Amino acid sequence: MSIPILFALFAVASIVGYKVISDVPSLLHTPLMSGTNALSGVTVLGALTVAALAKVTGYRLLGAVAVILAMINVVGGFLVTHRMLRMFKKGTESEGRENVMG
Amino acid sequence: MSWVNLFGLVFALGTVWGIKLMSSPVTAVKGNLLGSVSMAGAIILTLLAENILSLPLLWTAIAIGTLFGYSLAVKVAMIQMPQMVALLNGFGGGSSAVVSLLALLGVLGNISIADRFTSGLGLVIGSITLSGSLIAAAKLHGKMNQRPIIFKGQSIWNNLTLLAIGLLFVSLLVIPSNAITQGAFWILALALAYGVLFTIRVGGADMPITISLLNSFSGIAASISGFAVRNPLLVAIGAIVGASGLILTRLMCKAMNRGLSQVLAGRTVLMDKKAVPGVSSIDENHLSLERRAKGAGDQGAFLSQIKNAKSIIVIPGYGMALAQAQHEVKKLVDILKGMHKEVKFAIHPVAGRMPGHMNVLLAEADVPYDELFEMDDINDEFRETDVVIVVGANDVINPAANTAEGTPIYGMPILRAYEAKRVVIFNLDTKPGYAGVDNPLYSMDNATLVLGDAAETVLQAANRLQDTASSG
Numbered sequence: 146m147s148i149p150i151l152f153a154l155f156a157v158a159s160i161v162g163y164k165v166i167s168d169v170p171s172l173l174h175t176p177l178m179s180g181t182n183a184l185s186g187v188t189v190l191g192a193l194t195v196a197a198l199a200k201v202t203g204y205r206l207l208g209a210v211a212v213i214l215a216m217i218n219v220v221g222g223f224l225v226t227h228r229m230l231r232m233f234k235k236g237t238e239s240e241g242r243e244n245v246m247g
Numbered sequence: 248m249s250w251v252n253l254f255g256l257v258f259a260l261g262t263v264w265g266i267k268l269m270s271s272p273v274t275a276v277k278g279n280l281l282g283s284v285s286m287a288g289a290i291i292l293t294l295l296a297e298n299i300l301s302l303p304l305l306w307t308a309i310a311i312g313t314l315f316g317y318s319l320a321v322k323v324a325m326i327q328m329p330q331m332v333a334l335l336n337g338f339g340g341g342s343s344a345v346v347s348l349l350a351l352l353g354v355l356g357n358i359s360i361a362d363r364f365t366s367g368l369g370l371v372i373g374s375i376t377l378s379g380s381l382i383a384a385a386k387l388h389g390k391m392n393q394r395p396i397i398f399k400g401q402s403i404w405n406n407l408t409l410l411a412i413g414l415l416f417v418s419l420l421v422i423p424s425n426a427i428t429q430g431a432f433w434i435l436a437l438a439l440a441y442g443v444l445f446t447i448r449v450g451g452a453d454m455p456i457t458i459s460l461l462n463s464f465s466g467i468a469a470s471i472s473g474f475a476v477r478n479p480l481l482v483a484i485g486a487i488v489g490a491s492g493l494i495l496t497r498l499m500c501k502a503m504n505r506g507l508s509q510v511l512a513g514r515t516v517l518m519d520k521k522a523v524p525g526v527s528s529i530d531e532n533h534l535s536l537e538r539r540a541k542g543a544g545d546q547g548a549f550l551s552q553i554k555n556a557k558s559i560i561v562i563p564g565y566g567m568a569l570a571q572a573q574h575e576v577k578k579l580v581d582i583l584k585g586m587h588k589e590v591k592f593a594i595h596p597v598a599g600r601m602p603g604h605m606n607v608l609l610a611e612a613d614v615p616y617d618e619l620f621e622m623d624d625i626n627d628e629f630r631e632t633d634v635v636i637v638v639g640a641n642d643v644i645n646p647a648a649n650t651a652e653g654t655p656i657y658g659m660p661i662l663r664a665y666e667a668k669r670v671v672i673f674n675l676d677t678k679p680g681y682a683g684v685d686n687p688l689y690s691m692d693n694a695t696l697v698l699g700d701a702a703e704t705v706l707q708a709a710n711r712l713q714d715t716a717s718s719g
Contacts, residue, residue, distance in 0.1 A: 148361050151474050155486045158259070158470075162487030165263055166494050168270040171596055171621055174495060174603030177269055178462055179332050180279050181491040184262060185339040185462070187286065187484040188469040189312075190293045191346035191476040196308065197299035199354045208354070209308040211345035216312020217319065218339040223283040224320035225331060229607050230279055232325075233272040236615035 176229045183222025189215035251296040255480045258292065261285035262484055266491075272616050289480050325611045326568050329600040330387035333380045333458055336465045340376025343369055343468035344435070350475035351431045353424075360420055363427070365474035367419045370431065371412060371438045373468035378442030380461045386446070387454060387600060396447040408441045452642065452681035453510045455601050456499045460507070463492020495602050502596035502622075504658040549671045549695040550711055556633035556669070558589045560625065562662055563605055564598055566639020566675060572701040573612035576638055579709040580614070586716050592618050593625045593662050595643035626663050635667040639701050641680030646688055656682040670694040673701045673708075 146154075169177045192215050196208025262285045268278025290309075294300045316335075323331045347369030350358065358366065385391040412434060419430045449457045466488025473481030500507055553559070567576060583590050592614065598605040606619055629635065637644060644664040648656040664670050665688050672689070676698055679685050688694055697704045 146477055146479050148365070148474060151477070151479060151482050154479055154482050155470060155474075158483040158486035159490045161263055162266070162490035163494065165266045165270075165487075166491045168267070170270065171498070171594075171603055172606045172616055172619060173269060173272060173275055174498075175328060175332075175599075175601055175607045176275060176279070176603070177266075177491065178459070178495060178602060179328070179335075180269060180282060181266070181466065181488045182332050182336050182339065182462055184282060184286070184484050185336070185465040185469050185488040186342070187289065187481055187488075188339060188343040188346055188472055190289060190478050190481045191350075191469075191472045192342050193290070193293055193299065193305055194297055194476045194478065195346050195349040195354050196305060197297060197302055199349060201354075204349055204352065204354055205304065207345055208349055209304055211342040211349075212305060212308035213312040213315070214338040214345070215342035216309055217316040218335045218342065219283075219286055220313045220316030221320040221331070221335050222316075223279060223286070224317060225323060225328065226279045227276065228320070229325070229328070229610070230272070230276045232607070232610040232613075233275070233616050234610070234613065235272075236617050 173230075173233075176226045179222055179229065180226040183219050183226060186215045186218030186222060189219060251292065252479070254288070254292050258285040258289045259480055259483045261288070262487065266487065289484075292480075293478065325607055326571075327388070328607060329454065329458060329604060330384040332601060333384035333387060333461065336458070336461050337377050337380030337384065339465045340373045340380060340461070340468050342373075343465070343472040344373030344377055344438075346472040347373055347468075347475050348431055348435060350472070351419075351427055353427075355476065357424075362475060363420050365471050367416050367431075367434065369468055369471035369475055370434055371416060372464055372471065374435055374438035375442040375445075376461055376464040376468050378439040379446040379457075380442075380465070382443055382446040383449070383454060383457055383461060386449075391447075393450065395450040401444070401448065405441070405444050408437055408444060412437045412441060449510060450681065452597070453503070453505070455597055455599070455604075456496060456503065456505065456507070456510045458601050459492055459495035459499050461492075463489050463496060466490070466492055499597060499602055502660065504656075504660065547711075549669075549697065550708060550715070552669045552695075553583070553634050553636070553671065553708070554586070554712065554715060556588060558628075558632045558634075559583055560591050560593050560629065560632050560635050560664075560667070562593050562595075562635060562637045562640050562644060562664055563609065564595075564638065564640025564643060565600065565605075566641070567701055568599065568605075568608050568639070570639060570675070570701040572638060572673075572705050573608055573614075575702050575705040575709060577609075577612045577614055579636075579705055579712070582709055582713050582716065586712075590618070591620055591625065591628075593622065593664075594619050595622055595640070595662055598640065598643055622660065622662055629663045629666040632667040634669045634671060635664045637664060637670060637672040637674070638705060639674060641674065641686055642682045642684070644688060645680070645682075645684060645686045647684050647686065651684060654682070654684045656684055664688065665691060665693075668693065671697065673697045673699075673704050675700065 192211035199205040265278040265282035268274040347366045350366040415434050470485025648659045648661045
């Protein structure tokens, strides 16, 4: 893909991201942050490409290091987010008090 | 449209939809799962599209990273979440820096001026994210002094470093291709140095802002490195993360009434505790005995106030988390609810060390999220509230924020606990909070201080209340 198209994509994704994330309540800001943090590990896609295409051994290994770092980011990020989100319970779920829908 | 782009679009939309599901705690678990499945799909898609599915090196690296990520994530305690996020963030930034570096070094073939531009930028932002996040993580984890580290002429050094990075970056666009390697490594070194320089001067209470900013950086770095390797999925998802971090940074700045530049300049925390004009200094020994219960065991006055109250608001602060008193607070609240009182939690946006941190800590102690209220939603209720119970919070309820001009917290929106009929404060001591400003609320007539380890004092209070409840 050409760079102008990528720039357009960058702009569109930023706006869509801004809209979607503005709706997340502050209650969930920590999991949101660790979740988007995991998403920033998407750079693993680039790391895989450079590690595969590098011809010099040193560069290849450097690429592999980038893959490792990004995978730690991705797996660790999604997993801590999952751990946190599972803890959020509504009053009715945790102790069966009067049901208040809201 | 090729099948690669089609699937790429599907995974990008899956990611966006996943974040959308994060807007409610009911669907958020699904949203996170959808995000992770999209990511897995994107990885497989990239391996297929680049025809590199069968390289053992890649699978080994993926396995090692997964293993490390998994073991980090299952071990971390909820109170350590800020440093965990900072650390992971640094890894992501580091990865983006390496990708951009390798692209600059010609791994993907000859590069155009536009490629030099995007790869250079990715290298700068990724490296700053890497070193900045590691310093932030070290500070949050207590491996480094949490106070801002400021040396003479630091601003000048910061600006010079930034200027040098800028000059090198511009020269990168015009130098002959055989000089790129050298230029790239200089940029790498200086950008790493800049990341250190700008985070060492940020103090503990300003960390939420810094982490949010670094979070945004890691997204932008990923997105820009997507230009370098021509991967649209990387560009799109990175941009979304960048936007997310910016939103949170703005929210945090607003909640602390700070400009971003002030935080980055380390000007927010008083270096030495000086007398602040307009705020009377409080000496623990001079508090009248009435207002200073020595421990929950000695003094029944505040207990009967709590007992007679109909409406109660609990304000938890980071001190509660440090004392690991969440479960005691939960027990106290359960007893109060058993006595048919209306109990709510008031959460300040910067309670904790990252956005929303307090909510996670309370969720861990099984406090239902529909009892947690944001500052703006609950601030008008304090006036009507019989008793406010503060546990380990200081700056976020400090009325000096409204009056004491020239102090670091002046203008910061606070929870208006002082408007309640009674305020019972379970704090370790009467020392000023992170901002270093004395809290006049402590000496107000409607306030009772219960000093000591909140895990003990709150538990004592809870037990006493339970006794009186069951006997009366």
